[in-house]
Amino acid sequence: MQRPENTAARPTPAAPTPAPQAPAAHALAPDPRTPAVALDASAGEVLAPYLHARAGDFLRGLRRHQEAGSDGRSAEEAARALRSAARRVSATLYTFRPLLDAAWADQVRGELGWLSATLAAEHSCAARLTRLLDALHRLSGTRVPPPRGDTGTLAVGAARAGALLDRQLTLTRTRAHSAALQALGSARFHAVADAVALLAGEVPLGAAASARAAEVLVPAALDAEDRLQRAVAALPLARAAHPYNAEALGQESEGQDGPWHQVRLLLRLHRYAREVLDHRPGEPERPERTAAAGVALDRHRDAAGAASAAAAAARTPKIAPATAYALGVLHADQRHEVEAARFTFQRVWQPGAVTTAPAATPAAS
Amino acid sequence: MQRPENTAARPTPAAPTPAPQAPAAHALAPDPRTPAVALDASAGEVLAPYLHARAGDFLRGLRRHQEAGSDGRSAEEAARALRSAARRVSATLYTFRPLLDAAWADQVRGELGWLSATLAAEHSCAARLTRLLDALHRLSGTRVPPPRGDTGTLAVGAARAGALLDRQLTLTRTRAHSAALQALGSARFHAVADAVALLAGEVPLGAAASARAAEVLVPAALDAEDRLQRAVAALPLARAAHPYNAEALGQESEGQDGPWHQVRLLLRLHRYAREVLDHRPGEPERPERTAAAGVALDRHRDAAGAASAAAAAARTPKIAPATAYALGVLHADQRHEVEAARFTFQRVWQPGAVTTAPAATPAAS
Numbered sequence: 001m002q003r004p005e006n007t008a009a010r011p012t013p014a015a016p017t018p019a020p021q022a023p024a025a026h027a028l029a030p031d032p033r034t035p036a037v038a039l040d041a042s043a044g045e046v047l048a049p050y051l052h053a054r055a056g057d058f059l060r061g062l063r064r065h066q067e068a069g070s071d072g073r074s075a076e077e078a079a080r081a082l083r084s085a086a087r088r089v090s091a092t093l094y095t096f097r098p099l100l101d102a103a104w105a106d107q108v109r110g111e112l113g114w115l116s117a118t119l120a121a122e123h124s125c126a127a128r129l130t131r132l133l134d135a136l137h138r139l140s141g142t143r144v145p146p147p148r149g150d151t152g153t154l155a156v157g158a159a160r161a162g163a164l165l166d167r168q169l170t171l172t173r174t175r176a177h178s179a180a181l182q183a184l185g186s187a188r189f190h191a192v193a194d195a196v197a198l199l200a201g202e203v204p205l206g207a208a209a210s211a212r213a214a215e216v217l218v219p220a221a222l223d224a225e226d227r228l229q230r231a232v233a234a235l236p237l238a239r240a241a242h243p244y245n246a247e248a249l250g251q252e253s254e255g256q257d258g259p260w261h262q263v264r265l266l267l268r269l270h271r272y273a274r275e276v277l278d279h280r281p282g283e284p285e286r287p288e289r290t291a292a293a294g295v296a297l298d299r300h301r302d303a304a305g306a307a308s309a310a311a312a313a314a315r316t317p318k319i320a321p322a323t324a325y326a327l328g329v330l331h332a333d334q335r336h337e338v339e340a341a342r343f344t345f346q347r348v349w350q351p352g353a354v355t356t357a358p359a360a361t362p363a364a365s
Numbered sequence: 366m367q368r369p370e371n372t373a374a375r376p377t378p379a380a381p382t383p384a385p386q387a388p389a390a391h392a393l394a395p396d397p398r399t400p401a402v403a404l405d406a407s408a409g410e411v412l413a414p415y416l417h418a419r420a421g422d423f424l425r426g427l428r429r430h431q432e433a434g435s436d437g438r439s440a441e442e443a444a445r446a447l448r449s450a451a452r453r454v455s456a457t458l459y460t461f462r463p464l465l466d467a468a469w470a471d472q473v474r475g476e477l478g479w480l481s482a483t484l485a486a487e488h489s490c491a492a493r494l495t496r497l498l499d500a501l502h503r504l505s506g507t508r509v510p511p512p513r514g515d516t517g518t519l520a521v522g523a524a525r526a527g528a529l530l531d532r533q534l535t536l537t538r539t540r541a542h543s544a545a546l547q548a549l550g551s552a553r554f555h556a557v558a559d560a561v562a563l564l565a566g567e568v569p570l571g572a573a574a575s576a577r578a579a580e581v582l583v584p585a586a587l588d589a590e591d592r593l594q595r596a597v598a599a600l601p602l603a604r605a606a607h608p609y610n611a612e613a614l615g616q617e618s619e620g621q622d623g624p625w626h627q628v629r630l631l632l633r634l635h636r637y638a639r640e641v642l643d644h645r646p647g648e649p650e651r652p653e654r655t656a657a658a659g660v661a662l663d664r665h666r667d668a669a670g671a672a673s674a675a676a677a678a679a680r681t682p683k684i685a686p687a688t689a690y691a692l693g694v695l696h697a698d699q700r701h702e703v704e705a706a707r708f709t710f711q712r713v714w715q716p717g718a719v720t721t722a723p724a725a726t727p728a729a730s
Contacts, residue, residue, distance in 0.1 A: 318686075
């Protein structure tokens with residue numbers, strides 16, 4: 001049920017094959033061939049400082065996490081910084097693998113993936129519960145006392161559905177919290193921390209890293225962008241552009257979740273590869289577009305996960321029909337959120353594309 | 366639960382007060398001041414032939430209905446023609462009431478409203494059941510054997526929900542059928558039929574009907590258009606233009622149903638008033654726009670009714686949680702159909718208005 005934040009896992013080859021209409025030029029511009037870094041430098045001279053800096057972020061996050069102790073908010077912020085650094089290190093090891101000691105890179109990447117997923121689970125549970133309870137609140141409209149209308153039915157079950165989800169997700173969250181604490185005390189974790197500590201001082205480069213950055217680093221970043229563009233080109237964006245396409249519910253939409261999740265991961269790999277070239281972490285090129293696309297894809301992932309959680313809760317034995325009814329409404333609501341996120345992504349990605357009104361067949365009356 | 370096709374009932378004063386932004390000119394153009402009829406004729410000379418013709422339609426529909434006997438399809442078609450004629454006579458008596466014997470017009474209109482509603486109920490039940498079963502079929506995606514995914518949960522309950530709705534709506538339909546048969550044999554019905562038969566030959570005009578059509582008939586038609594424009598101006602079209610506005614579910618959206626239903630009735634009154642002026646029944650001006658708007662509003666009414674039926678079915682005692690879950694999904698699906706219909710209406714009515722993407726707050730990750 002839990003979808004871990006495991007960006008470290010090597011993405012499976014983009015499920016969709018490249019669409020016939022070529023992914024075209026690198027529309028994300030500015031031209032990555034003229035990045036902020038000195039491309040006459042060797043690839044290693046560009047790559048190493050970036051990895052040093054992110055490894056430093058990781059170690060600072062780790063120290064803050066240890067110092068936070070039982071201060072929940074500080075611990076959460078530190079864990080967030082830790083995961084952010086782990087994602088960037090991991091993505092860099094993936095995208096620029098040809099320039100690194102490949103065996104070492106794969107090993108560290110795998111361990112960072114485990115760590116990220118373990119640390120993310122608790123936060124993800126909490127966020128999912130908040131999303132579902134907010135949606136139930138919105139759906140049941142508890143501001144106004146529900147009289148006898150349709151929403152009255154809903155309000156009856158919404159409170160019970162909320163309590164059920166609260167119990168289930170809080171339990172999952174508590175388990176995730178324990179697992180994270182256990183992980184942070186494990187020998188496996190200390191081995192990862194040691195590897196990252198080494199990375200803060202020295203990067204195990206491969207032979208190719210001595211070539212000019214323009215010749216080996218930039219092509220690797222462009223490959224990451226190409227993978228993204230191909231995956232996006234294979235998405236059914238024309239359908240997503242068509243609001244209320246009546247496919248929000250049912251297997252067709254859910255069957256499409258995977259390729260969209262994949263694009264989310266590829267967009268992140270692309271962003272981080274740009275950071276390496278630009279040496280300005282957190283400021284990708286055309287930040288508003290990339291950030292907005294990322295937000296839409298995060299929302300897509302969150303809504304899909306929340307819809308699944310609502311469906312899973314409805315499978316709880318012996319729940320009241322009113323509870324099940326509210327969970328059905330909630331599931332549908334979150335699947336519409338999934339469609340809304342796809343619609344937003346399409347608008348961000350293809351701002352020029354025309355949205356057509358849903359087809360309506362005129363009929364005399 | 367049943368929403369009768371009662372257009373004959375005098376619409377309640379458009380619930381919304383006129384919006385500050387004036388309803389503007391008669392955007393439905395061409396200018397009703399230059400209709401197809403000869404406006405130098407008296408109002409009665411324009412109105413009477415139209416009412417004669419529609420009364421003739423009514424009587425032919427009635428004869429066909431009696432001849433159809435137990436032939437379901439023929440009886441349904443005849444009932445449809447009968448209702449169509451009744452709606453037009455009734456609307457004309459409403460819009461052009463100042464030109465008629467008012468007491469007579471009000472009395473006939475009331476009786477036609479009763480008849481239309483009685484005849485429409487059976488058809489409306491059947492259409493609602495078809496809509497709901499189609500939606501369940503789409504939602505459960507029975508083409509593919511549902512494995513363990515979220516839609517599996519849905520498929521389990523969808524069949525039972527379908528059976529429940531089938532039982533409930535078939536029962537309602539059977540009752541409506543009996544009521545219609547009883548009505549058609551009643552003294553009350555024969556009195557209506559007699560009144561319409563008289564109308565086919567002579568229209569009880571008021572004193573004002575001897576004035577020029579341009580002076581009294583056209584203003585009455587323009588009043589109908591003004592009422593429509595004001596009611597549309599008071600609709601939250603800007604929100605409807607914003608797809609996936611996250612208000613499809615909950616009380617806010619359902620609380621808006623009334624004004625939209627009202628616009629549907631006013632659009633029909635406007636169309637029929639145009640028919641009187643144009644003397645070309647079935648061919649309103651800019652037919653594609655008016656027809657598309659009408660279709661969207663019919664879909665709105667049907668979806669709202671279907672959503673209510675799903676919610677009502679979920680209140681059935683002792684249903685299984687899986688059934689209730691499917692009904693919840695179905696209710697949400699139909700409420701999204703309501704939003705989709707509003708979106709379509711907005712696109713048809715304000716084709717130039719820009720649709721903005723749902724707001725997304727960029728956040729770094």
